[in-house]
Structure formats: C-alpha cells, structure tokens
Amino acid sequence: MRRWNGWGxxxxxxxxxxxxxxxxxxxxGNGHRLTDCQLSDVIAKVPNSKLINHPLISIDxxxxxxxxxxxxxxxxxxxxxxxxxxxxxGVCFPNNREEVQEIIAYAQxxxxxxxxxxxxxxxxxxINPKSSTKPILTVDMSHMNQLLHLDEHxxxxxxxxxxxxxxxxxxxxxxxxxxxxxxxxxxxxTIGGWVASRSSGQQSLRYGRIEQMFAGGxxxxxxxxxxxxxxxxxSAGPDLREIILGSEGRFGIISEVNVRVSxxxxxxxxxxxxxxxxxxxxxxxxxxxQQRTPLSMLRVSNAVETQTQLKLAGHxxxxxxxxxxxxxxxxxxxKCMLTLGVTGSxxxxxxxxxxxxxxxxxxxxxxxxxxxxxxxxxxxxRFPYLREALWLKGYVVDTLETATNWQNxxxxxxxxxxxxxxxxxxxxxxxxxxxxxxxxxxxGCSLYTTYLFRNGDDHQQTLKxxxxxxxxxxxxxxxxxxxxxxxxxxxxxxxxYLSVEKGQLGMGIIKNLANHFDPNKQLNPGTLIDSVxxxxxxxxxxxxxx
Numbered sequence: 041m042r043r044w045n046g047w048g049x050x051x052x053x054x055x056x057x058x059x060x061x062x063x064x065x066x067x068x069g070n071g072h073r074l075t076d077c078q079l080s081d082v083i084a085k086v087p088n089s090k091l092i093n094h095p096l097i098s099i100d101x102x103x104x105x106x107x108x109x110x111x112x113x114x115x116x117x118x119x120x121x122x123x124x125x126x127x128x129x130g131v132c133f134p135n136n137r138e139e140v141q142e143i144i145a146y147a148q149x150x151x152x153x154x155x156x157x158x159x160x161x162x163x164x165x166x167i168n169p170k171s172s173t174k175p176i177l178t179v180d181m182s183h184m185n186q187l188l189h190l191d192e193h194x195x196x197x198x199x200x201x202x203x204x205x206x207x208x209x210x211x212x213x214x215x216x217x218x219x220x221x222x223x224x225x226x227x228x229x230t231i232g233g234w235v236a237s238r239s240s241g242q243q244s245l246r247y248g249r250i251e252q253m254f255a256g257g258x259x260x261x262x263x264x265x266x267x268x269x270x271x272x273x274x275s276a277g278p279d280l281r282e283i284i285l286g287s288e289g290r291f292g293i294i295s296e297v298n299v300r301v302s303x304x305x306x307x308x309x310x311x312x313x314x315x316x317x318x319x320x321x322x323x324x325x326x327x328x329x330q331q332r333t334p335l336s337m338l339r340v341s342n343a344v345e346t347q348t349q350l351k352l353a354g355h356x357x358x359x360x361x362x363x364x365x366x367x368x369x370x371x372x373x374x375k376c377m378l379t380l381g382v383t384g385s386x387x388x389x390x391x392x393x394x395x396x397x398x399x400x401x402x403x404x405x406x407x408x409x410x411x412x413x414x415x416x417x418x419x420x421x422r423f424p425y426l427r428e429a430l431w432l433k434g435y436v437v438d439t440l441e442t443a444t445n446w447q448n449x450x451x452x453x454x455x456x457x458x459x460x461x462x463x464x465x466x467x468x469x470x471x472x473x474x475x476x477x478x479x480x481x482x483x484g485c486s487l488y489t490t491y492l493f494r495n496g497d498d499h500q501q502t503l504k505x506x507x508x509x510x511x512x513x514x515x516x517x518x519x520x521x522x523x524x525x526x527x528x529x530x531x532x533x534x535x536x537y538l539s540v541e542k543g544q545l546g547m548g549i550i551k552n553l554a555n556h557f558d559p560n561k562q563l564n565p566g567t568l569i570d571s572v573x574x575x576x577x578x579x580x581x582x583x584x585x586x
Contacts, residue, residue, distance in 0.1 A: 044079050044106050045119035046431075047424040048227060054425035056433070057354035064435060064492075067472045071434020072495045074502070077122030079105065085122070089129040090175040092150050096139060097130045097177065107131050107178040108169065110162035111225075112533060113438040113506050116427065121499035126169045128155065128178040135183045136200075137295035140260045143179060144293070148262060152177050153562050156289040158233030159204055161225040163439075164531025166237070166288055170566045179293060181232055187211040188296065196255055196270055197301045201232025201294040217301045220247030223527065227421050232294040237529035238286040240486070242420065244479050245329070246336035246383050251285050253299045259284055261292030261557040270298045283553060288529055289564035291557040308336070308383045310413030311393075313405045314371045318342050318450075321376040322477065324403040326446055329480045333395045334388060337381030338480045342453070345474035345490070346377040362408070369406045378405070379416055430492065436502060437492045440513055442522035445484040449477075452522050453487050459512040460491045464505060469493055471509070479526070486526040489513070535570045 041050050064071065082105050089099040104127045109115035118124050134140045147154050157167050157180045169176045181202030189198040190212075197217070199208060205226035208219055221241040223229060233239070234250045235257070241247065256270035268281055284294065315321035321340045328338065341349060350359050366375060380396065382389040400407065430437050444452045457473045464471060472492040479486040491509065496502040510533070518524050518540040530538055539547050551569055554561075 042106075042228075044102075045076065046116065046428050047111060052422075052425060054422050054429045056352060056429050057356070059354075059356060060352055061433065063348075063351045064430075064433065068435060068470050068492060068494050070494075072497070073432065073434040074120065074495050074499055076120050082119075082122045082124060085124070086127050091130045091152065091177060092146075092175075094132070094143075094146055096132045096134060096143060098132070099130045103131045104128050104178075107157060107160070107167070107180065110160055110165065110167050111424070112163045112165055112531075113436060114165070114503060114533075115168065116431075116436075117499045117503050117506075120431070123499065126171050126176075128169050129175045131157075131178045131180055133180050133183045137184075137258055137260060137265075140179070140293055140295045141265065143177070144260055144262060147177065147562055150175070151560070151562070153565060154179055154289075154293070155564050156232075156236070156293045157181065158202060158230035158236070159225065159228035161229045161233070162237075162529070162531055164525070164528050165533040166529060166531040166564070166567050168532060170532075172565070174562070181230065181293075181295075184295065185230075190215060190217070190301075194270075194272075195301050195303075196298055198257075198296055198298050199231050201230065201235075201257075201297050203231045205229060205231075212301055213304060216304055218247075218304050219253060219299055219301050221250060221253060222420070224421060224423055231297050231299070235285060235294055235297055236288050238527070239529075240479055240527040242339070242478070243336040243381060243383065245338060245381070246334075247302065249479075251282075253301075254281055254285060255298040255300050256281060257284075257297040258295050259292040260295050262559070262562065263557050266292060268298075286529065287553075288531065288568045290554045290568045292563065305383045306385045307389060308381065309389060309410050310337070310416055311380045311382070311410055312408045312412035312416070313378045313380060313400060314346075314366050314408065315340075315376050315378060315403060315405050316371050317374040318376050320403045320405070321378050322449065324378070324399060324405060325477060325480050325485070327399055328396065330482050331395070332482075334384065334392045335381060335396075336383035337379065339476060339478055340376055340378040341476040342474060343374045343376055344472075345476050346375055348472070348474055349377065366406060370404060371406055379413060381413075434495055435492055436495060436506075437490060438506065438509075439488060439490045440510070440517075441478070441486055441488040441526050441528060442517045442524070443479075443481075443484060443486040443526040444522045448521045449485060449487065452517070452520060453489075455516045455520055456487070456489055456513050456522075459516045460489070460509055463509050463512045464493070469505065487522075488526075530568045532566050532570065535566070535568060538569070 043050050083101045086101040108124050108127045153174050153176045155178045157178050184200030184202040186200050223239050223241050235254050240249045256268035259266040325338045382392045427437050453475050460473045461471050475489045477485045478488040514537050518537045524534045524537045
C-alpha cells in the first residue's frame with residue numbers, strides 16, 4: 041500500500057545507522073519530532089463534492105485526500121499535520137485517450153478545472169488544487185500504463201502516458217529494449233509526467249534527457265487533439281514537441297507518448313573514484329564530457345556531501361578502512377566522491393575506461409572499483425525514503441537544483457549553499473547543506489543541493505523556516521546565472537521566479553499558448569504561469585530582511 045502522507049510503499053523504509061543520531065546532533069542540535077495526524081481525521085475534513093455525477097469520476101473522500109498533494113516539503117508538512125486547505129472534488133481514472141477526451145468534454149460542459157496526475161511525485165506544487173469557485177477534478181492517468189506499440193525497425197515505442205518507470209522498463213526489457221530514463225522518482229513517476237516536466241534521468245550522458253527521447257505523441261486539449269508525428273528530424277518550422285515538453289498540464293493532457301528506445305546494453309558498470317578536492321573532481325568531469333568520452337553517468341559530491349554519505353552509510357569498520365586508505369593516498373578532509381557509469385558492449389566500456397584513466401591520474405583520482413558502485417545501484421531510488429527516516433528523528437530534508445555554465449559552477453554552488461546556511465542564523469538555526477553535480481554537459485552542469493534542519497515547534501513554524509530558505513536560494517539562483525529548475529519543473533512553487541529567466545516577451549508567448557489551448561483557464565491553473573507574487577506565495581514581510 042502506498043503511503044498517503046509520504047513517499048513510496050508503506051513496507052519500504054530507509055534505516056539510518058546508529059551513528060546518525062550523533063552526527064545529526066553535532067550538526068543541527070537535538071531533533072524535535074512532531075505529531076502525525078491520522079488519515080481518518082483528514083478524511084473527516086473533506087467537503088462534499090461540487091461535481092456533477094459521471095461514470096468515470098470517483099468522489100470517494102479517501103481518494104480525494106490521496107490526490108490532494110504531491111511530494112514537496114510543504115506538501116509533506118500539510119499531510120503530516122492534516123492542514124490540507126484544498127481537496128479536488130473528485131478523481132477520475134481514464135483507460136484510454138477516448139476517455140480523456142470524454143473528461144475534457146465534461147469539463148468544458150460543466151466548467152470544471154482539470155489537474156493531470158501522473159505518479160504524484162511533484163516536488164514543485166504541480167498537482168495541488170488551488171482554491172476555486174469551480175469544481176476541481178484530478179485526472180489520474182495510472183490506468184493508461186501499457187506499451188501500446190514497438191517499432192523495432194525504428195526503435196520507437198508508444199506508451200500510455202500513465203506508465204510508471206518500472207513498468208516502462210519491464211515491458212521494454214521483455215523485448216530486449218530500454219528507455220534508459222532513471223530519475224530518482226523512477227519508482228513512482230510516469231512517462232507522461234517526465235515529458236510534461238522536462239525530466240532528466242541519472243544516465244542522461246548515454247540516453248539523453250527526456251527531450252532527446254520524446255519523439256511525439258498525442259495531447260488532448262480544449263481546442264482538440266494535438267497529434268505529434270515521430271520524425272527522425274525535420275526543418276518544417278518550429279518543433280511542436282517543444283511546446284508540450286515542460287508544459288506541465290497547462291496546454292493539455294498528454295495521453296500517449298512516443299519515445300526513442302535503445303537495445304539493452306551487454307553490460308553496465310558503476311565505478312567510484314575519490315579526488316582530493318572539488319576543483320580536481322569538477323575539472324575531471326568537465327574535460328571528460330568536453331572530449332566526448334562515451335559514458336552513461338558522471339556524478340560528483342562535494343566534500344560535505346561526501347563526508348555526510350560516508351557518516352550515514354553504516355558499515356563503520358569498512359568505512360574506517362576506506363578512510364585510512366584514501367588518507368594514505370592523499371584524499372583527506374576535502375575529498376570528493378565521484379560515481380562514473382559505463383554502459384555498452386564489453387569492448388565499448390573498455391575503450392571508455394582507457395580514455396578515463398590518464399585523465400583520472402592527472403587529476404589525482406583514486407579508483408575504488410565497482411564495489412561502492414554496486415551498492416549505489418542497489419540504493420539509487422531509495423533516497424526519497426530518507427525524509428521519513430529523518431522525520432522520525434525530528435529533522436526535515438529538502439532539495440533544490442539548478443544548472444549553470446562551467447565558469448559559474450563554483451560561484452553558484454557557494455552562493456546557494458551560503459544563502460541556505462545563513463538564512464536562519466539570526467533565529468539560531470543551523471542548516472546542514474551539501475551539493476552534488478548530477479548531470480554534466482559540454483556547456484555546464486546541474487547542481488543538486490540538499491539541506492537539513494530541525495523541525496520548528498510545530499508544523500506551521502517548520503513551514504515558515506522552509507519558506508525563508510526556499511526563497512533565499514531561489515533568488516540567488518535566478519539572479520546569478522542559473523535556471524530555476526534543471527529537472528523538477530516549475531509547478532506553482534517556482535512560477536513567480538520564471539519571468540526572470542524567460543523575460544517579459546517569453547512569458548507572453550507561454551501565456552498566449554495557454555490561452556490558445558485553454559481559453560477559460562481550466563487546465564491546472566496556477567501551475568507554470570501565475571500572477572501570484574513572491575510575497576503572497578511565501579508570506580514574506582516586505583519590511584523585514586527575510
């Protein structure tokens with residue numbers, strides 16, 4: 041059974057080692073555990089539905105609770121406290137594109153707002169209903185989860201948009217193929233959600249981001265169905281796929297997705313390398329990607345993240361031996377851990393590693409082989425469960441991410457981390473902050489920052505802490521050459537910052553597209569584009585320094 045108020049399956053937990061308590065107390069002070077409300081108490085708060093009956097629609101109150109929030113930290117706090125201010129009036133589960141069209145016609149007739157829902161994994165407020173005088177219907181795509189067609193000559197697969205990551209891979213692997221898209225949300229997120237939010241997978245160096253995989257498909261809109269044919273390439277005007285990529289449900293509901301798939305590789309290895317410091321590790325990554333060495337992944341943790349991962353890994357004796365060995369080899373207090381992936385035939389992987397070795401030696405890298413890499417593979421999709429483990433000890437964890445050009449990487453990382461570390465210092469709160477480089481490009485890379493802090497006295501005070509932290513870091517990002525999102529999308533949380541990146545003319549284009557497809561603003565209102573100010577969103581006092 042999936043958790044109603046957290047991540048993933050109720051039977052899955054991420055256990056922290058005994059040493060975690062000491063580590064967290066040293067960094068943040070004693071945790072303060074808050075009380076969780078019960079599902080039955082939240083169900084009792086759900087108001088009567090405003091929807092007109094329809095055979096595809098459920099107005100069951102528990103379903104409405106389970107579809108009211110995503111997985112952002114504000115969502116987490118709302119679910120844990122039971123303070124959910126708005127619920128959808130119903131949930132529908134279409135089985136095919138014709139039923140999606142039927143729901144759109146229903147919404148048009150009765151003036152209903154629609155929220156497309158994939159796996160409910162949004163960390164930016166995409167799927168949260170806003171207060172409205174109109175009925176709100178969440179369109180859960182989970183029944184549209186099949187591989188509909190596989191063209192083995194062209195390597196094009198067609199899926200129902202609600203197919204979650206594990207089912208995408210299972211259905212393809214049964215035929216000898218893979219999509220190769222592995223975001224951290226892979227366990228629950230869907231192929232339609234990946235397209236709608238411009239998702240990036242952990243092995244994008246080999247397979248590309250979702251925009252390289254997305255070959256076409258079908259989108260159901262209030263203006264009609266938009267069919268995007270799958271061409272290998274075209275110069276026939278602007279690429280309409282780009283309109284749908286990152287559209288976040290504002291233009292229509294994606295019903296079918298065509299993707300470019302690959303034959304399964306013969307083998308795959310993940311190798312962990314340690315470098316004496318961030319600069320050496322970062323330069324190693326930049327030079328590898330700019331010389332186009334065929335790899336599937338490069339991921340490097342800064343010194344604080346490396347220290348944190350080793351402290352929280354458990355296996356204290358093994359880690360102690362590793363630390364001694366690395367220290368003897370010149371990797372001490374500032375060491376940074378890098379995970380490198382090679383995917384392909386045995387010959388291809390060997391050739392890639394031959395290119396890697398001289399550059400690794402030049403940058404003083406120390407390979408530990410594939411042992412730690414195998415452990416990473418075993419746990420690669422378990423990080424979201426860390427929030428549950430920390431919550432039970434009285435702490436919260438959140439992340440934010442951006443991308444910037446190589447010459448700005450160190451500056452951006454320092455500015456973001458400092459903004460988080462210093463944000464709550466006046467009220468005596470310590471913030472434990474660390475960053476890793478998760479995706480690399482010839483032009484630059486993404487930076488993925490994690491921050492931990494103690495709960496406040498109650499859920500509302502904890503939310504206020506987050507609001508200050510999120511706003512401080514987001515302002516730093518957009519004002520210093522970073523994108524407001526590299527892989528999580530815009531949603532409602534990032535919408536007020538988007539205009540800095542897109543500009544007035546760019547925002548006008550996006551708004552005009554939304555008006556074209558959805559003139560009455562019934563599709564996921566408030567997401568991607570909104571008139572809400574930063575002060576309204578984060579309850580910022582303009583007269584205060586916060």
